[in-house]
Amino acid sequence: MSKILIVDDEASMRRILVANLRREGHVLVEASGLAEARALLVREDFDAVLTDQKMPDGSGLDVLRAVQEEDATTSVIFLTAVGTVELAVESMREGAFDFLTKPFVPDAVRTAVARACERTALLRENAVLRSTVRKLEDPGEILGDSLAMQTLRDMVARVAGTGSTVLITGETGTGKELVARAIHRNSRRVRKSFIAINCGAVTETLLESELFGHEKGAFTGADKPRAGLFEAAHEGTLFLDEVAEMSQAAQAKLLRVLADGEIQRVGSTVTRHVDVRVLAATHRDLKDRVAGGQFREDLYYRLAVLPIHLPPLRERMDDLEQLCGVLSRRIAGQLNQSPRLPSQAALNHLRGYSFPGNVRELKNLLERALILGRHSELQPEDFPLQSIPPGRPGLDHELTVEEVAEHLPERMDLKDTLARIERALLVRALERADGVQAQAARVLHMSRSDFGYKAAKYSIGVPVGASDGLERP
Numbered sequence: 009m010s011k012i013l014i015v016d017d018e019a020s021m022r023r024i025l026v027a028n029l030r031r032e033g034h035v036l037v038e039a040s041g042l043a044e045a046r047a048l049l050v051r052e053d054f055d056a057v058l059t060d061q062k063m064p065d066g067s068g069l070d071v072l073r074a075v076q077e078e079d080a081t082t083s084v085i086f087l088t089a090v091g092t093v094e095l096a097v098e099s100m101r102e103g104a105f106d107f108l109t110k111p112f113v114p115d116a117v118r119t120a121v122a123r124a125c126e127r128t129a130l131l132r133e134n135a136v137l138r139s140t141v142r143k144l145e146d147p148g149e150i151l152g153d154s155l156a157m158q159t160l161r162d163m164v165a166r167v168a169g170t171g172s173t174v175l176i177t178g179e180t181g182t183g184k185e186l187v188a189r190a191i192h193r194n195s196r197r198v199r200k201s202f203i204a205i206n207c208g209a210v211t212e213t214l215l216e217s218e219l220f221g222h223e224k225g226a227f228t229g230a231d232k233p234r235a236g237l238f239e240a241a242h243e244g245t246l247f248l249d250e251v252a253e254m255s256q257a258a259q260a261k262l263l264r265v266l267a268d269g270e271i272q273r274v275g276s277t278v279t280r281h282v283d284v285r286v287l288a289a290t291h292r293d294l295k296d297r298v299a300g301g302q303f304r305e306d307l308y309y310r311l312a313v314l315p316i317h318l319p320p321l322r323e324r325m326d327d328l329e330q331l332c333g334v335l336s337r338r339i340a341g342q343l344n345q346s347p348r349l350p351s352q353a354a355l356n357h358l359r360g361y362s363f364p365g366n367v368r369e370l371k372n373l374l375e376r377a378l379i380l381g382r383h384s385e386l387q388p389e390d391f392p393l394q395s396i397p398p399g400r401p402g403l404d405h406e407l408t409v410e411e412v413a414e415h416l417p418e419r420m421d422l423k424d425t426l427a428r429i430e431r432a433l434l435v436r437a438l439e440r441a442d443g444v445q446a447q448a449a450r451v452l453h454m455s456r457s458d459f460g461y462k463a464a465k466y467s468i469g470v471p472v473g474a475s476d477g478l479e480r481p
């Protein structure tokens with residue numbers, strides 16, 4: 009059963025079409041013009057839209073554009089009395105699915121609608137498949153047999169089905185994103201998208217438009233209207249990583265969507281309804297940020313309906329052996345090696361370490377040991393753990409921004425590259441500051457705690473030649 013929107017200013021024409029298509033078992037919704045169609049498109053999902061070209065308040069092409077703005081998988085069929093070749097060509101070029109002329113042959117309309125719905129279903133299925141593929145690439149299950157991890161898995165299972173907002177806290181590399189994905193995977197939203205955004209990685213103004221979308225002309229550079237991530241995640245899950253870094257303005261908007269499920273694109277007064285489950289994460293103490301006035305208290309309580317805290321690895325060393333086992337096998341597989349495990353001596357060596365980068369750091373250490381270790385078991389010396397500053401800069405020499413852009417290779421991973429640049433700058437600043445983090449932080453205009461967080465994230469402090477702290481896929 010498909011849902012079809014019929015847009016035509018002539019009521020009699022709509023009636024004929026409805027009668028004709030109802031026999032196919034479709035759900036039919038009528039709009040008498042562009043404005044009405046727009047309002048319906050915002051509120052409801054359609055499989056196909058059948059539109060007239062000439063209407064008092066807009067054209068079929070306007071309807072087509074409105075459809076594409078809301079959900080480009082919806083197929084649009086033109087049905088018009090002014091069937092010029094030019095219009096047919098233009099509408100097809102803009103992405104219309106089919107073009108029919110009035111007076112119409114009932115059979116031709118039924119066939120066109122059926123094919124349009126088929127195309128829509130295929131496109132949507134494709135999107136689901138894509139997200140399934142992403143899921144397959146997912147790091148997978150939450151490992152760890154310690155009591156803390158068992159309780160965590162239990163919590164994730166119970167929380168997943170509820171639809172409530174969850175606040176996930178913990179140090180870098182403890183698995184906050186892993187937990188967020190697990191919640192989505194175990195929820196009834198699993199067939200819809202899981203979208204993640206790092207709120208700390210985009211500028212204030214950009215973050216608002218990323219999250220809520222914008223209208224054409226809302227700011228310089230906004231040459232097209234755009235839906236934001238809340239609209240994209242409709243009926244799915246939106247993961248707000250580093251939520252503590254949100255601006256006050258974005259916090260106010262987030263509060264509104266959590267309270268009423270309503271958003272407004274930047275520069276627009278139209279209210280749109282979205283059904284999105286929000287999961288948030290931060291490595292900071294959010295209560296502290298509330299006390300300091302940087303984070304809204306009301307928002308804090310909305311987010312922390314269900315709080316989940318991930319303990320650092322050093323507090324659950326019981327997990328180390330299992331983690332090493334599963335992760336080495338997984339990494340060895342990716343490296344096309346036969347699996348090798350750390351020896352008892354190596355495990356003891358690792359147990360004495362504080363793991364500021366937590367599980368991510370352990371993964372990177374294991375990868376390095378598997379590449380460089382020469383024995384059938386991984387040895388303590390394969391895991392260099394001293395915390396001395398000089399790391400390996402990610403770039404061979406300093407490049408200007410233009411030079412970097414000039415050298416854009418055939419393909420590159422922007423996120424990974426930016427992370428490498430960030431790491432290289434941190435390392436350089438730390439070297440210049442003779443290993444004094446506070447001083448290095450000042451050079452980069454960062455707070456001491458931000459610097460410490462990033463240094464841990466990138467495993468800065470691992471000696472020369474060691475893992476560069478960046479995660480491999």
Ligand SMILES: Nc1ncnc2c1ncn2[C@@H]1O[C@H](COP(=O)(O)OP(=O)(O)OP(=O)(O)O)[C@@H](O)[C@H]1O
Nearest residue numbers: 147150151179180181182183184185186367368465
């Ligand atoms: N309990 C766990 N079991 C298996 N893998 C884990 C676990 N915890 C973390 N990892 C792995 O460690 C890496 C880091 O995890 P993740 O990205 O979820 O950390 P995070 O808490 O979001 O860190 P950050 O604050 O730096 O963003 C990932 O590759 C993840 O798969």
Ligand SMILES: [Mg+2]
Nearest residue numbers: 184185249289
């Ligand atoms: Mg993360």
